[in-house]
Amino acid sequence: MDGTEIRIWYDYFYVKYAVVVLLLLIAYILGFSRPLPLGKRLIVYGVLVIGSFPLVLLAYVLPIVPGLMVIILVLILARFRRRDEV
Numbered sequence: 001m002d003g004t005e006i007r008i009w010y011d012y013f014y015v016k017y018a019v020v021v022l023l024l025l026i027a028y029i030l031g032f033s034r035p036l037p038l039g040k041r042l043i044v045y046g047v048l049v050i051g052s053f054p055l056v057l058l059a060y061v062l063p064i065v066p067g068l069m070v071i072i073l074v075l076i077l078a079r080f081r082r083r084d085e086v
Contacts, residue, residue, distance in 0.1 A: 013056070016065075017056045019065060020056050020064060021052050023065065023068035023069065023072065024048055024052050024055070024068065025045070027072050027075060028044075028048060030072060030075040031071075
């Protein structure tokens with residue numbers, strides 16, 4: 001090593017971007033997804049991937065990833081509760 005600091009994988013922008021996009025996709029599928037034709041579904045996912053860029057920038061300052069994990073947990077619990085009521 002030539003004196004450069006070893007960075008944690010999560011500090012890389014692309015890794016953080018992939019984590020945020022993945023968590024947003026899971027949250028979308030759990031809470032808001034409706035059956036759509038393939039073309040419209042690809043448009044929705046594309047807009048979600050492009051629109052997650054500001055969240056990645058905010059993830060350096062705010063706890064975006066833990067917030068998305070809490071959202072996913074709440075959506076999973078709501079889905080299980082809704083299934084038990086039927």
